[in-house]
Amino acid sequence: MADLHETFTEFNRIIALSSTKKNELRTSRNSIRKDIETYFDKNRDKHTVKFKGQGSFAMNTTILPISGEYDVDDGVYIFGKEEDKPTPNTAHNWIFKAVENRTNQETIDKNTCVRVQYAKSYHVDLPIYYKTTDTDNENFFDSEDIPELAHKTKGWIESDPYAFKKWFDEKAKDKNQLKRIVRYLKAWTDNKSHLNLPSGMVFTILAVNNYVSKDRDDESFLETLQGIQKSIDDTRHIWAKYECYRPTVDTLENLLDKYSSETRKKDFLDALNSLITSGKQAVEVKSKKDACAKWQKHIGDRFPCSSINEKDEDVAKAFASPDLLRYDNKSA
Template sequence: MADLHSTFTEFNDCIRLNSTKKNQLKTSRSSVRTDIRTYFSNNRDKHTVSFKGQGSYMMNTTIEPLSKEFDIDDGVYIFGKEEDKPSVQTAHNWIYDAVKNRTSSEPLDKNTCVRVIYKNDYHVDLPIYYVFDRSEDQYTFLDEPPLLAHKSKGWIESDPYKFKLWFDEQAKDRPQLKRIVRYLKAWSNKKQQDNNSLKFPSGMIFTILASENYHSDERDDISLLETLKAIQKKIDNNKFFTNYSCYRPTTDTSENLLEKYSASTTKSNFLDALDSFIKSGDQAIELESKKDACAKWQKHLGDRFPCSNITDDESKSSAKQFSQVESILIDNRSA
């Protein structure tokens, strides 16, 4: 059987966020934080501000998107008394005003964040939270979780840092899990590049599904395939007696994150793509030729999946050895 573990780890090195880009994003994040601190120091007497990184950057599962446009999420935490809590739009306006001169591009005031756009093909997303009380530990909060300023839903409970802590525990001593998450994100990125109208689940959903259905193996190709099969058994209710659902392990635990991807066509396209990925993986594992197996994976993971360096010397050697044994048997029978 074709063992492509080394090819997968090479692919991981290709798609993961490199140190140069990571430092660039970190520097930009630091500059944005300085702008916001300065704004609050000069304009807000009843509020203080702090920050916590969140999302794939903090969990070390970021991939280089095919569009080349990186992003980083940095939570802005506004602290103040309950009676001094601003409206959601006012909170957005504060952050917008704080960062509006950071780059030459005008910030975007999105539904759940303010986005600072940099010309070097990346942006910093700033979700805004309000906290009534603060413990001595800056990473935990007393009583209730932070409130996210959501422009269409109002102030809603949300605690992305606890999600990070949850994933850190899942990935503890299991570096392979982070690679599996990156492979799933690369698959999703490739599929959506091929079809702009295709709507795949978010990176958070893939992170949860991978963590809850992770199958460890010394080979990444087998680990990915078995994890995909476990995910399918959990969510594909067309084939199994199961529910099409994925619940957040932290606030809000009652939210089915797959609900927004449950429209008939959206759901069907995703589950069909998942099934096709699994079938190709099964075929790849069983093939003798590494080149042929690599082509099966590359179909779903894209041209960045490194097949060009693969030679079939081992397969040819095996075939040659078999031919020699067969020849000896024939000669012996002839004798």
């Protein structure tokens, strides 16, 4: 059987954030934080502000997208009394004014966040939350005062992305392989962007819930994919349910509802099945190059097949027995 563990870990190095890029993103994020703190010091007597990183950058599962543009999410938490609570639009205006001149690119006020654009290489999204209590502990969170997200069209919505980060950090503690599996899933969805596959949050939850630890990343990835399929693909598995619930607020929200139209669901589950079929073939063939081609057509050209050094005589030995057939690269 072809062992592609090293190829997968090399792929992880290709798509993961480098230390240099992490430092650059942190520097930009901290500059934005300073802008917002200065604005509140000068303009808001009844409110204070703090920050919490969220999303894949905070969880260390960010990948370099094919487009080349990174996305960083940094939660802005406004603290004040209930009677001094602004409208979501007002809260957006405060943050927009604070950061609008941070770069020479256009700052965008979206429904769920304010976006600061840094040329074409990355952007920082600033979702805005309101809390009426500010604890002295490091996390400034308590169990009763759930943050509310400022949504410009839906109003204030209970949302706690930092709780999701804490949940993931606990599940992924001492499990670097799990973080790599999440990155591989994100790389697959990025390569299949035309299918509008589920979000990174969905695949993060599905990966945690179905993670299979193995010595080899290719086997772990395949068996985790099979676990995901068995849990959600109700077209192929009788006990499956097409569901993915948040582990934190809102725990009643099935995140797969957004991907449940007949066409979108079929595209997703068929793509998942095709990836699994190729993965099964990849771990069974003898040639590493053949195995790599199986994965590459799903995960993308960045999957480093060209780095595989395989001698023809080694492959010939693997197929010395007449009843062993070599897969071609066109199946699955």
